[in-house]
Structures are given as C-alpha cells and as structure tokens.
Amino acid sequence: xxxxxxxxxxxxxxxxxxxxxxxxxxxxxxxxxxxxxxxxxxxxxxxxxxxxxxxxxxxxxxxxxxxxxxxxxxxxxxxxxxxxxxxxxxxxxxxxxxxxxxxxxxxxxxxxxxxxxxxxxxxxxxxxxxxxxxxxxxxxxxxxxxxxxxxxxxxxxxxxxxxxxxxxxxxxxxxxxxxxxxxxxxxxxxxxxxxxxxxxxxxxxxxxxxxxxxxxxxxxxxxxxxxxxxxxxxxxxxxxxxxxxxxxxxxxxxxxxxxxxxxxxxxxxxxxxxxxxxxxxxxxxxxxxxxxxxxxxxxxxxxxxxxxxxxxxxxxxxxxxxxxxxxxxxxxxxxxxxxxxxxxxxxxxxxxxxxxxxxxxxxxxxxxxxxxxxxxxxxxxxxxxxxxxxxxxxxxxxxxxxxxxxxxxxxxxxxxxxxxxxxxxxxxxxxxxxxxxxxxxxxxxxxxxxxxxxxxxxxxxxxxxxxxxxxxxxxxxxxxxxxxxxxxxxxxxxxxxxxxxxxxxxxxxxxxxxxxxxxxxxxxxxxxxxxxxxxxxxxxx
Ligand code: G4P
Numbered sequence: 001x002x003x004x005x006x007x008x009x010x011x012x013x014x015x016x017x018x019x020x021x022x023x024x025x026x027x028x029x030x031x032x033x034x035x036x037x038x039x040x041x042x043x044x045x046x047x048x049x050x051x052x053x054x055x056x057x058x059x060x061x062x063x064x065x066x067x068x069x070x071x072x073x074x075x076x077x078x079x080x081x082x083x084x085x086x087x088x089x090x091x092x093x094x095x096x097x098x099x100x101x102x103x104x105x106x107x108x109x110x111x112x113x114x115x116x117x118x119x120x121x122x123x124x125x126x127x128x129x130x131x132x133x134x135x136x137x138x139x140x141x142x143x144x145x146x147x148x149x150x151x152x153x154x155x156x157x158x159x160x161x162x163x164x165x166x167x168x169x170x171x172x173x174x175x176x177x178x179x180x181x182x183x184x185x186x187x188x189x190x191x192x193x194x195x196x197x198x199x200x201x202x203x204x205x206x207x208x209x210x211x212x213x214x215x216x217x218x219x220x221x222x223x224x225x226x227x228x229x230x231x232x233x234x235x236x237x238x239x240x241x242x243x244x245x246x247x248x249x250x251x252x253x254x255x256x257x258x259x260x261x262x263x264x265x266x267x268x269x270x271x272x273x274x275x276x277x278x279x280x281x282x283x284x285x286x287x288x289x290x291x292x293x294x295x296x297x298x299x300x301x302x303x304x305x306x307x308x309x310x311x312x313x314x315x316x317x318x319x320x321x322x323x324x325x326x327x328x329x330x331x332x333x334x335x336x337x338x339x340x341x342x343x344x345x346x347x348x349x350x351x352x353x354x355x356x357x358x359x360x361x362x363x364x365x366x367x368x369x370x371x372x373x374x375x376x377x378x379x380x381x382x383x384x385x386x387x388x389x390x391x392x393x394x395x396x397x398x399x400x401x402x403x404x405x406x407x408x409x410x411x412x413x414x415x416x417x418x419x420x421x422x423x424x425x426x427x428x429x430x431x432x433x434x435x436x437x438x439x440x441x442x443x444x445x446x447x448x449x450x451x452x453x454x455x456x457x458x459x460x461x462x463x464x465x466x467x468x469x470x471x472x473x474x475x476x477x478x479x480x481x482x483x484x485x486x487x488x489x490x491x492x493x494x495x496x497x498x499x500x501x502x503x504x505x506x507x508x509x510x511x512x513x514x515x516x517x518x519x520x521x522x523x524x525x526x527x528x529x530x531x532x533x534x535x536x537x538x539x540x541x
Contacts, residue, residue: 008327008363009295015365016279017087017322019104021129022114023122027144031114031262032077032088038272039079039086076320076367084276087367091128099396099426099445100305102131103378107304107322107367110138110279113255117143117150117177121163129164132252139255140275141168147261149178154233157257167254169244171274172267173234174259176226184259184267185214185223185230187237188244188274192219198265205265250280282365285324287381287388292325294364299326299334300383302390303376306425308460317421318369319376326384328362335386336375343382345370378426397475397527398429398443401506402450402467406440411463418461423499428453429475431496431504441496441506442467443475472506476513477529481522502529 001009022028077088089108091101105111111132113125132139143156150156153174160168172184175192183194191211198205212219214234220227248254256278260267284291285302292300305320328345336343362368370376381390404415416438423430428449430439444450450467457465472494487493487505493516494506505525507513517523 004327005295011085011327011363012282012294012365014083015085015087015281015363016110016276017089017108017282017365017367018110018112018279019089019091019101019108020112020114021091021101021105021125021132023116023119023124026114026116026119026122026125027262028114031112031142031144031268032090034262034265034268035081035086035088035272036077036079038269039081078366081272081276085365086276087365089367101128102396103304103426105131105135105137106302107320108137109282109365110140112275113139113141115141115143115156115160117145117153117156117259118148120151120156120159126163133166136252138250138252138278138280139166140249140279141255141257142262142271143174143257143259144262146174146177146181146259147179147264147266153177153259154236160255160257166252167242167248168257169242169254170237170257170259171244172258172270173230173237174267175223175230180226181261181266182224182226183208183222184270185219185234186270187234192222193267193270194222195264195266207269246278249278282324285390287390289388292388292390294325297325297388298384299328299332300324300381300385300388300390301328301334303378303380303382306372306376306378308421308425317372317374319372319380320367320369321382323362323364323366323368324390325364325388328359328366328368330360332384334382334384337381337383337386337389338377339375341375343375345382374424377424396445398445399473399475400445400447400450401431401441401443401470401472401475403470404440404442405466405468406438411461414461415457415463415465418457418463422453422456430499431475431506433494433496439499441470443506470506471508474507474510474513476505476507476525476527478503478505479524479526481520481524486516486520486523498529500529504529 020028020032077090079086079088089104091104105128113129115121115125129139141160143153151159153170157168157170160166171188172186172193174181175183175185175194183192185192190213191209194208194210196206196208208222210216210218210222214220214231220231223230244256245254249256256274258267258271258274260271262268282294284293286292301321301323303319303321306317307320308317330346332345333342334345335341359368376382379390381388419430419439419442422428427444429443431441431443432439433441442450442453444453454465454467457463477498482503484495487495492508492512496504496506498504505513513525517525
C-alpha cells in the first residue's frame with residue numbers, strides 16, 4: 001500500500017460523521033455541547049449555549065435565530081476524542097426547516113436519535129427517523145433527561161419498537177430515575193457506573209465503576225434501593241431474547257439504546273464511547289456509476305448545503321461539501337460534474353459557528369465549506385477523476401405559497417439577486433406564472449421560511465419584501481400524460497414553472513389532484529421535480 005492510500009485509509013478508520021435528530025427541546029443542544037466538551041472543542045459547558053435564555057448554539061448565527069432562540073440553519077462541528085475524529089452535523093430543530101435537515105442527513109454516516117424520557121417518541125423524531133430509515137442509516141438512541149420523572153424505561157423501549165418499527169436493544173440500563181437516577185448498568189461490559197455531581201458543568205462529575213453481574217453483592221449494594229427493580233428489569237431484558245447484532249445495527253434494523261442525562265452529564269461518556277466503537281466510519285457512497293470506494297477513488301465530494309452571507313462583514317457564499325473519497329488538499333483542481341468545468345478548490349474553511357479556520361487537508365467523512373462565487377448548487381458533485389456523479393438530491397414539495405408584491409418593490413435588481421441566492425440555498429422555491437417575465441410566487445415547506453426570507457432580504461439585500469398569502473397547499477410536478485388544458489380553467493389549481501422551466505401544478509388540496517388523476521388515468525404527478533432513488537449505499541438495506 002502506498003503512503004497516501006495508507007494515510008487515507010487510516011484517516012477514514014478514525015472518522016465518525018453523524019447527525020443528532022430529535023424533537024425540539026429534547027436536549028440536542030445540550031448533548032452536542034457535552035460531546036464537544038469531551039472532545040475539548042468547547043472550553044466549558046455552556047459555551048455552546050452562550051446565552052442561557054436565548055438558547056442558541058455555536059452553530060446558530062443567523063440574526064433571526066438569535067431573535068427567536070431557535071436553530072434554523074445547520075452547520076458542522078468537529079472534535080477529537082481519544083484519537084477519533086468526530087464530525088457532528090448540526091440539524092435545525094424547528095419543523096419548518098425539515099428540508100434542510102433531510103439534506104444534512106444525506107451527509108451523515110449514522111444518526112443519534114435523542115428522546116426525552118418524559119415524552120417518548122415525538123412527531124418530529126418520527127419524521128426524521130423515516131428519512132434515516134429510507135437511507136438505511138444506523139441509528140443510536142439516547143434516552144435523555146433521566147434525571148427527571150419520566151416514562152417507564154420498558155415502556156419507552158416498546159414505544160420505540162412499536163412506533164418506529166425497529167428493534168431496540170438497551171446497551172445500558174438506567175438505575176433509578178428522576179432524583180433517584182444514580183447511574184447506568186452496562187449490560188455488555190457487565191459493570192455498574194455510578195455518577196455524582198456534574199450538574200451542567202457546575203461541578204465535577206464523579207464516576208465510580210463496579211464490575212460484576214447483577215447478582216454481584218457489590219453491584220447490588222451500588223444500586224442502592226433501586227437494586228431489586230433494576231435486577232428484575234435486566235432479567236426481563238435478558239430473557240426477551242433479542243440479541244445485540246452489530247450487523248443489524250449497521251443496516252439500520254436495530255438501534256442500541258443508552259440512558260442518561262445530558263444536563264448532568266450522567267451517562268454521556270459511556271454512550272459516546274460505545275457509540276464511537278459501534279458507529280461506522282465513512283463507507284462507500286452511492287453514485288450513478290455505482291458505489292464509490294472512499295480509499296481507492298480520487299477526491300470526490302457533493303454539495304449538500306449552500307449558505308450566503310454567513311459573515312455580515314464579508315459578503316461570501318459557502319458551499320458545504322461532504323467528502324466521499326480520496327484526500328482534499330488546498331488548491332486541488334477538480335471537475336464540476338454538472339458543467340464539466342474545472343474548479344480549483346483554493347479556499348476552504350471549517351466552520352464552528354462564527355469562528356473559521358482554514359483547511360489544508362481533509363478526508364472522507366469530513367465536511368468542508370468552499371468559498372464559491374456562484375458555480376455550485378445543492379446536489380452537485382465535484383471530483384478529481386471526474387467520473388463520479390452522486391445520486392440526485394430530492395427537492396421537497398412546498399406546502400405554503402406566497403405572492404411577491406412586485407409593485408411595492410423599488411430595487412428590482414437587488415430583489416432578483418437576493419431571490420436567486422436564497423433559492424440556491426434551498427430555503428424557498430420560486431415559481432413563475434405563465435406569461436410573467438419573472439418569478440412571482442415563492443413556496444416553502446414551512447411558513448417560518450417566509451420570515452427568514454423577508455428578514456434576510458432586508459438585512460442582506462436591503463429589500464423590503466412584501467408577500468401576500470395564496471391558498472395553494474400542494475405542488476406537484478407532472479411526469480407524464482399532462483396537458484395544460486387539464487388545469488387551465490380551474491380556480492382550484494394554478495400552472496406555474498419552476499426555476500428549471502418545468503411545469504408545476506399548484507393545488508388547493510390533494511383531493512382535487514386525486515380527482516384530476518381519476519379523470520385522467522394517464523396523468524402522473526410527482527411530489528419532487530425529479531423523483532430518483534433516495535438511497536445511501538447499495539448494500540445498506
Ligand atoms: P434542543 O436543542 O433539543 O431544543 O434542547 P436543549 O438542549 O436546548 O434543551 C432543552 C431544555 O431541556 C433546556 O432547558 C435544557 O437545559 C433541558 N435539558 C437538556 N438535557 C436535559 C437533561 O438531561 N435533564 C434535564 N432535566 N433537562 C435537560 P431550558 O430550561 O429550556 O433551557 P435552559 O434554561 O436550561 O437553557
């Protein structure tokens with residue numbers, strides 16, 4: 001093996017690139033912060049959440065996020081933990097931004113599903129879980145907030161299995177809960193871990209380890225008053241028969257479950273250590289040409305996110321790319337697959353909220369931000385060999401529509417520029433009406449996107465955007481059997497064109513479209529412009 005190949009394969013081995021999915025408020029920011037803390041990336045707990053009340057993480061930088069205290073944009077954080085390079089893909093918590101989250105999941109090799117012990121499986125978690133399943137991503141479950149009164153752990157397990165349809169295998173088991181939550185029993189390592197102190201970084205966490213099976217007198221006495229009930233639950237689990245199977249975990253059919261409290265730090269380190277050994281390192285990504293070997297194939301990457309004006313002091317546009325194979329070195333010349341043009345990757349950055357550091361070298365699994373004058377689009381592939389094109393990204397059908405009040409806009413040029421940019425970022429989609437000279441309808445997956453659009457148009461392009469709501473709720477792209485006449489005279493629908501000139505039918509209800517299809521059986525309507533396989537690797541499922 002030549003030295004470069006050896007280096008690439010060693011760097012891949014030690015990388016774990018994952019996203020954390022959860023319902024808002026389950027503790028994602030807190031857990032992220034604790035993981036980064038273990039990795040030494042943040043100096044003290046609470047640094048990620050610099051203002052307690054505003055609740056925004058290092059990754060939250062957009063003004064609107066600060067104002068509302070929500071995380072709407074996803075970026076990437078990284079840390080080193082005992083030789084492992086951790087890349088955490090941050091996903092926005094708000095449901096209106098699920099499209100951004102879906103795209104981020106395309107760049108992940110595994111997922112941590114965070115569940116609030118008191119709430120169980122919540123709707124947002126369920127939706128994101130479905131995407132992970134479609135991608136065949138391995139999913140690790142962390143049941144958080146065990147320091148508070150919560151649902152019965154056995155109940156939580158069956159809820160995960162019933163609602164999500166995945167085998168849930170507890171790697172460790174909570175000893176006590178609420179104020180009595182004192183530790184976890186590691187079922188695989190056969191040891192009890194007891195915790196004291198720790199509270200949100202305010203005091204040092206003390207960890208005591210007692211090795212032995214549940215019958216061991218020292219383990220029993222360590223469990224204290226919880227001994228009987230814990231031992232009973234553990235016996236029940238052992239008797240249940242489903243064995244931990246790493247291959248099933250890797251295939252996304254089984255989820256290892258961990259208990260803990262991100263706030264007090266209880267159970268975070270044991271979770272992190274097991275997770276890092278069980279989670280896969282970057283594997284072969286699926287391209288149109290077949291799976292792309294991360295070691296053998298020269299540098300290749302795809303764009304999964306574009307963000308403009310991240311730094312108000314520097315007008316710039318950053319394309320986030322996930323490296324899939326080979327080695328990135330500063331100055332590398334690659335081919336831009338969509339246009340066939342060469343692209344010199346001269347300036348790239350690793351982002352940590354507002355802080356930036358230059359990147360001179362990066363490997364598969366890493367996400368780097370490329371400064372881009374406007375050539376790259378979401379879903380684009382860049383590669384050194386030029387023979388790779390990664391599977392297209394699904395665009396999601398908007399469910400909310402607004403008309404731009406053009407008459408009230410004085411700065412038409414700035415408006416067009418701003419809209420073009422924000423559409424490229426994938427925040428909103430623009431539609432042009434028949435006979436119109438420019439797009440006048442914006443569509444979004446969630447209504448909050450319109451606020452972000454208005455805010456950013458004002459802050460970044462100095463345009464006061466006025467929008468008036470439309471009553472359409474569905475957008476569908478005709479694939480076959482379509483004729484303009486089918487919708488021309490209906491008040492319930494509208495024919496518009498997307499930015500690539502494809503016809504799109506907007507409708508007030510799905511029921512109307514169903515009746516249209518019933519009347520025209522040859523008509524095929526898709527909920528994405530280009531319905532393609534949404535799959536990570538060939539052997540994942
Ligand atoms: P999110 O990113 O998933 O939306 O959740 P975040 O970490 O912001 O946590 C939401 C709330 O839950 C926060 O409380 C946080 O302190 C709390 N929390 C997170 N993990 C735990 C845990 O393990 N146990 C307990 N008891 N609470 C937890 P908050 O009051 O809304 O905010 P703050 O005042 O603490 O910042």
